[in-house]
Amino acid sequence: MSAPHIRNRYTDLIHQTFFFPRHGFEVIDNQLFFHGIDLNALVKEYGSPLKFTYLPKIESQITKAKELFASAIEKxxxxxxxxxxxxxxxxxxxxxxxxxxxxxxxxxxxxxxxxxxxxxxxxxxxxxxxxxxxxxxxxxxxxxxxxxxxxxxxxxxxxxxxxxxxxxxxxxxxxxxxxxxxxxxxxxxxxxxxxxxxxxxxxxxxxxxxxxxxxxxxxxxxxxxxxxxxxxxxxxxxxxxxxxxxxxxxxxxxxxxxxxxxxxxxxxxxxxxxxxxxxxxxxxxxxxxxxxxxxxxxxxxxxxxxxxxxxGSFTVGESGGVLYSIIGKKEQNDKEQWYVIDSSFITTLPDTWGIGQKFILLAINQWDHEFQRINLGGLTCDGQDFYNSDTHTNQVFMPKITDDEPLLMGFFHTGAYQESLGGYGGIQHCLIPAPKHLIIDRNETGELTYQLFAEEQTPEAMLKILGY
Ligand SMILES: Cc1ncc(COP(=O)(O)O)c(C=O)c1O
Structure with missing residues (x-):
């Protein structure tokens, strides 16, 4: 669905609020790309929730710091x-x-x-x-x-x-x-x-x-x-x-x-x-x-x-991301709209829950839709499993959902600490499984390559830890 006459589109909001595109993000045909990775296509192929690591970012961060120290040392x-x-x-x-x-x-x-x-x-x-x-x-x-x-x-x-x-x-x-x-x-x-x-x-x-x-x-x-x-x-x-x-x-x-x-x-x-x-x-x-x-x-x-x-964070933080689908919507009162993600913040992004950490959050598709203020809820029955404020606005805005296709969204620069703090692959709150993890790299000719590091955690794996 394309609606060019609407002025309060999600794309207008992002472009007017931030210097955008930057940090490897760009929007083509109302879909978000990250370092050239077509995130919508990624979810279509691998499903969601999906964690990924974009390896080239690690090397570029190390090089950046080394070069800046080298130039100060020379100066x-x-x-x-x-x-x-x-x-x-x-x-x-x-x-x-x-x-x-x-x-x-x-x-x-x-x-x-x-x-x-x-x-x-x-x-x-x-x-x-x-x-x-x-x-x-x-x-x-x-x-x-x-x-x-x-x-x-x-x-x-x-x-x-x-x-x-x-x-x-x-x-x-x-x-x-x-x-x-x-x-x-x-x-x-x-x-x-x-x-x-x-x-x-x-x-x-x-x-x-x-x-x-x-x-x-x-x-x-x-x-x-x-x-x-x-x-x-x-x-x-x-x-x-x-x-x-x-x-x-x-x-x-x-x-x-x-x-x-x-x-x-x-x-x-x-x-x-x-x-x-x-x-x-x-x-x-x-x-x-x-x-x-x-x-x-x-x-x-x-x-x-x-x-x-x-x-630590500087080396690996910006290489990571996690993509979710919105699988449900709830309206609890006139003001509070909820979108439900297909995983849990507590276990996949535990810093959001433990220390109120914010990450870059962007819709992956439907950038031409109107935006609205929403709260994001996780799948656990825990009242604290939610995300509703980003650093900049203290609120979260997402495109309005229609029946055409599911809304996808991503948290970016999540590559540091989240797996170890979330007990990746262990027992998870309400037994919501650890997501699939994809490693993305570039080959000698600069083309993107994809390698599945781990499938979504299975019930057998979790039950084994639990002694069944
Ligand atoms: C001793 C020590 N060094 C390095 C780090 C890495 O910090 P950061 O991830 O902020 O770079 C930590 C983090 O807690 C630390 O305790």
């Missing part, structure tokens, strides 16, 4: 290197790690099982033993033991980042060979947060003491890295810049007593586009980070450190 004649680590917890899938490692990046881990992934990648020839492994997270016995085993196996650039002083004793229990250490410094939280100081890492006041008393003269330990992660993420705010400068000064304090120290890991938190209504100047942020580190070190007479980042 400020920064005399140390930049290392891009991928934070594995944002997506552990093999197809993500395989893609990430093609760009020759290092890895950051959070728990013992992460190390099993790395050993598997090494045996498959995808990871070298001389690449960096930054081991963050709380050190349990098995995590510490696995780290020590890997150092013994020749993973020479594994860095165990201490979250608290007691972890040193645990590491000491297992290490036989020289082990690189890092120390995570606790950041101060934003003034409106529930606690003053992050629970992760240790107070900067304890660092020099810990180094002097337990690391300096230990035959197996070298303190190589200081690490921090500003919880707000990397943002152009007074809070971020004051935390960064404070922590670079801590680096200089420790460097004055510890000659082995040569690396500052500034964590993850590079933002991604979760709305069409925001703008990030990545070049400016990276330029300023390098500038601050360089100028503070220069003024303190300390050689500048190698800079490590651990970008």
């Amino acid at each position: 400020y004649q920064y005399n140390a290197s930049y290392n891009y680590c991928y934070c594995t917890k944002s997506s552990h899938f093999s197809f993500v790690l395989n893609e990430v490692l093609k760009s020759n990046v290092d890895l950051e881990t959070s728990s013992a099982f992460d190390l099993d992934i790395i050993k598997t990648l090494e045996t498959k020839g995808k990871f070298r033993k001389d690449q960096f492994i930054v081991c963050n997270g709380y050190k349990t016995d098995s995590y510490a033991q696995k780290m020590a085993e890997m150092v013994d196996m020749g993973y020479n650039n594994l860095v165990c980042v201490l979250d608290n002083p007691e972890e040193l004793d645990l590491i000491n229990k297992y290490t036989k060979n020289q082990t690189n250490l890092g120390i995570r410094i606790a950041t101060e939280e934003e003034p409106n947060f529930l606690v003053y100081t992050s629970r992760l890492g240790m107070s900067y006041k304890r660092v020099v003491d810990l180094y002097e008393s337990k690391i300096k003269d230990h035959p197996n330990f070298k303190l190589k890295m200081l690490h921090f992660f500003v919880n707000s993420g990397i943002k152009d705010t007074t809070y971020y810049w004051s935390e960064l400068t404070r922590l670079v000064n801590v680096y200089c304090d420790v460097k004055e007593v510890c000659p082995d120290l040569d690396t500052l890991d500034i964590g993850g938190g590079m933002p991604i586009y979760t709305s069409l209504g925001v703008e990030y100047d990545y070049g400016y942020m990276i330029d300023q980070i390098v500038y601050y580190i360089k100028s503070i070190c220069e003024s303190r007479g300390v050689p500048e450190p190698n800079i490590f980042t651990e970008f």
Whole structure:
């Protein structure tokens, strides 16, 4: 159905509200395309709900960050290197790690099982033993033991980042060979947060003491890295810049007593586009980070450190999407219209439910229809399984449904954290199955290729977990 005379069409709304098309989106004949992928055709072929990962976006994100750091390093004649680590917890899938490692990046881990992934990648020839492994997270016995085993196996650039002083004793229990250490410094939280100081890492006041008393003269330990992660993420705010400068000064304090120290890991938190209504100047942020580190070190007479980042969302977030069909409609009162999706937000996009995360949400077809304000409901019987506000307008608008064809919609840039938090492939709320997952890539000639990674979860798979 085409209705060119209507002015309050969904297409008018999107084009008037945002700079559109951008971020790989475009609309052809009232159908949405994403990086050239015909999403309507995709749902016709594979059905919905459908999760997908567009692999080329991973490489382009890594390249973007590496190039921006390289140009800031050149501009400020920064005399140390930049290392891009991928934070594995944002997506552990093999197809993500395989893609990430093609760009020759290092890895950051959070728990013992992460190390099993790395050993598997090494045996498959995808990871070298001389690449960096930054081991963050709380050190349990098995995590510490696995780290020590890997150092013994020749993973020479594994860095165990201490979250608290007691972890040193645990590491000491297992290490036989020289082990690189890092120390995570606790950041101060934003003034409106529930606690003053992050629970992760240790107070900067304890660092020099810990180094002097337990690391300096230990035959197996070298303190190589200081690490921090500003919880707000990397943002152009007074809070971020004051935390960064404070922590670079801590680096200089420790460097004055510890000659082995040569690396500052500034964590993850590079933002991604979760709305069409925001703008990030990545070049400016990276330029300023390098500038601050360089100028503070220069003024303190300390050689500048190698800079490590651990970008998770930035690496993989914008590669992911999930497509749903609207399978029902309800009108609960004069104002509240509901569209029912064919899956659950709680399990397929758990951040929308857990932390009120917004994602880019767009209709896939029917852009020539009139729009209306709606609430989106999931299939579970949970009152919290809904989505009704985007970042920009605090509302959600979708094309009006007609009987002609089902309305399809997609959430985009959903590639980080959603599967692990949603317990992908496990027991799902109200037993709504995990969707099919499709991997989309481009071949040497630039054509799109499609590979089904997983079918929709079966009743047998779920019943097995449940013990039937
Ligand atoms: C220590 C550490 N590094 C890196 C990251 C990745 O953060 P992001 O996904 O925002 O880049 C996290 C996320 O929680 C983290 O805790």
